[in-house]
Amino acid sequence: MNNSSASAASGSVPAASTAGIPDILIIGAGPGGYRAAEYAAKQGLKVVIIEAGEVGGTCLNVGCIPTKTYVHSASFAEARERMDTVIPQLRSGVEGILSHPNITLIRGKASFASPCSVCCDAIATNEPIAAKNIIIATGSETKWLPLKGLDDSRVVDSTGLLQLDTLPKRLAIIGAGVIGMEFASVFNRFGSEVTVIEYLKECLPALDSDIAKRLRKTLEKRGITFKMKTAVENIADIDADVVLMATGRKPRTEGLNLEAAGITLAPNGAIPVDENFCVTSLSAASSGSVPAASTAGLYAIGDVNGRQMLAHAAEMQAVRAVNHIMGKKDGIRFDIMPAAIFTEPEAACVGPTEDQLKNATVPDASPAGYTCHKAFWRANGKALAMNETEGMLKLFSGDGGRILGCHAYGAHSADIVQEVSTLMCKHTTIDELRDMVHIHPTLGEILRGAVE
Ligand SMILES: Cc1cc2nc3c(=O)[nH]c(=O)nc-3n(C[C@H](O)[C@H](O)[C@H](O)COP(=O)(O)OP(=O)(O)OC[C@H]3O[C@@H](n4cnc5c(N)ncnc54)[C@H](O)[C@@H]3O)c2cc1C
Numbered sequence: 001m002n003n004s005s006a007s008a009a010s011g012s013v014p015a016a017s018t019a020g021i022p023d024i025l026i027i028g029a030g031p032g033g034y035r036a037a038e039y040a041a042k043q044g045l046k047v048v049i050i051e052a053g054e055v056g057g058t059c060l061n062v063g064c065i066p067t068k069t070y071v072h073s074a075s076f077a078e079a080r081e082r083m084d085t086v087i088p089q090l091r092s093g094v095e096g097i098l099s100h101p102n103i104t105l106i107r108g109k110a111s112f113a114s115p116c117s118v119c120c121d122a123i124a125t126n127e128p129i130a131a132k133n134i135i136i137a138t139g140s141e142t143k144w145l146p147l148k149g150l151d152d153s154r155v156v157d158s159t160g161l162l163q164l165d166t167l168p169k170r171l172a173i174i175g176a177g178v179i180g181m182e183f184a185s186v187f188n189r190f191g192s193e194v195t196v197i198e199y200l201k202e203c204l205p206a207l208d209s210d211i212a213k214r215l216r217k218t219l220e221k222r223g224i225t226f227k228m229k230t231a232v233e234n235i236a237d238i239d240a241d242v243v244l245m246a247t248g249r250k251p252r253t254e255g256l257n258l259e260a261a262g263i264t265l266a267p268n269g270a271i272p273v274d275e276n277f278c279v280t281s282l283s284a285a286s287s288g289s290v291p292a293a294s295t296a297g298l299y300a301i302g303d304v305n306g307r308q309m310l311a312h313a314a315e316m317q318a319v320r321a322v323n324h325i326m327g328k329k330d331g332i333r334f335d336i337m338p339a340a341i342f343t344e345p346e347a348a349c350v351g352p353t354e355d356q357l358k359n360a361t362v363p364d365a366s367p368a369g370y371t372c373h374k375a376f377w378r379a380n381g382k383a384l385a386m387n388e389t390e391g392m393l394k395l396f397s398g399d400g401g402r403i404l405g406c407h408a409y410g411a412h413s414a415d416i417v418q419e420v421s422t423l424m425c426k427h428t429t430i431d432e433l434r435d436m437v438h439i440h441p442t443l444g445e446i447l448r449g450a451v452e
Pocket of ligand 1: 027028029030031032033050051052053054055056057058059060062063064065067108109110111137138139140158179252255256301302303304308309310311312313314342
């Protein structure tokens with residue numbers, strides 16, 4: 001146990017109950033919350049997890065899984081049908097995980113009663129549950145821009161779009177970020193007339209601008225209209241049957257009564273945390289002016305801390321937080337966080353963009369500069385055989401040939417970027433990569449081709 005949590009067990013929590021109080025109380029059973037519960041329970045810790053909606057969170061119910069089911073369905077009708085089997089199947093898998101004897105799942109909405117206890121509306125007596133450590137894993141929600149006409153019935157967010165029963169003839173998407181681009185790609189393939197309206201000059205700002213531009217051009221050729229450098233002011237000006245608001249997500253903290261825990265939010269609405277995902281913005285009440293023994297170890301993992309809004313980031317943050325609670329060290333590299341965009345073809349990245357390296361705006365930018373190694377899908381045998389010739393990869397190396405990152409678009413680029421991510425964790429150099437055998441014929445050879 002870390003110091004704060006160890007002392008919490010003997011603090012203002014009634015002495016009689018300390019033996020029975022859970023080691024960890026988790027708010028939210030998305031990828032962050034259920035992974036923390038599973039990992040902690042397997043280590044022998046007693047866990048209570050409170051979930052207001054369906055287990056699996058945004059990712060399983062209205063995020064990663066439904067959208068990827070759409071990507072891998074031939075038609076809108078098939079996608080709707082498959083969602084009805086895929087999601088319940090995965091949800092029952094998570095319920096299975098949470099049925100571990102060390103885990104108590106409570107279905108209800110949680111809010112803080114004090115820095116070391118939480119109320120749940122499903123508990124009739126409203127008696128707070130005290131815990132030695134509390135992990136906040138409440139995720140994020142759609143960020144609505146304050147546009148005129150938002151009450152227009154045509155306007156939906158990603159959850160609303162997934163609930164449509166009929167394919168919209170004309171779909172307008174506000175925002176060319178990950179969610180906007182993925183839906184643009186899939187609804188275009190289903191047969192909708194898709195227009196993407198974006199304020200910035202390029203789509204997908206986290207992706208290398210060269211790669212992002214090529215991907216946009218590819219999608220343009222498939223019939224998607226992009227209106228770049230265009231600000232929407234009034235929904236009434238948009239000529240479409242359905243308007244998707246895809247202008248980002250914000251941490252979900254409403255109703256948590258964070259004041260009772262002494263937690264102050266950052267200006268972007270996120271819960272500030274340190275490298276172990278311990279909450280850092282604690283007021284005096286929870287950080288020391290009252291005896292330290294009255295506080296629980298407070299953690300915030302996943303989208304709610306606003307760090308990296310990705311399901312795999314939430315899961316790894318869960319592991320780190322539980323390790324910290326147990327006083328265990330790990331080697332998780334949160335600075336190496338691969339991400340993918342499941343358009344067709346897909347795009348993926350890890351590490352800095354070329355613009356960031358050029359302008360030395362990232363810690364990895366070495367004074368000696370960087371080298372960009374390129375490769376193309378059209379020069380790869382497997383890609384040609386698959387008729388997937390659209391794609392380009394940029395691999396960056398720095399001092400001593402150390403791999404700094406990779407940005408790519410093309411079929412299965414996420415799998416290739418995953419390999420680069422693993423190589424980066426092992427401090428691999430370009431020379432070492434050149435010596436690594438890749439199976440022929442595979443798309444993996446594109447990576448080795450970049451350094452030949
Ligand atoms: C359309 C879409 C597509 C996406 N695709 C991908 C993808 O392909 N890959 C990827 O990595 N990420 C993707 N994401 C992001 C991913 O879904 C999130 O990063 C991930 O779900 C975050 O996990 P989390 O555990 O932090 O929160 P969530 O999954 O949001 O879970 C939080 C849970 O907390 C519960 N909760 C909230 N408040 C309370 C409360 N007061 N009491 C009790 N319970 C509460 C909620 O009901 C919810 O179940 C996508 C997101 C969207 C919207």
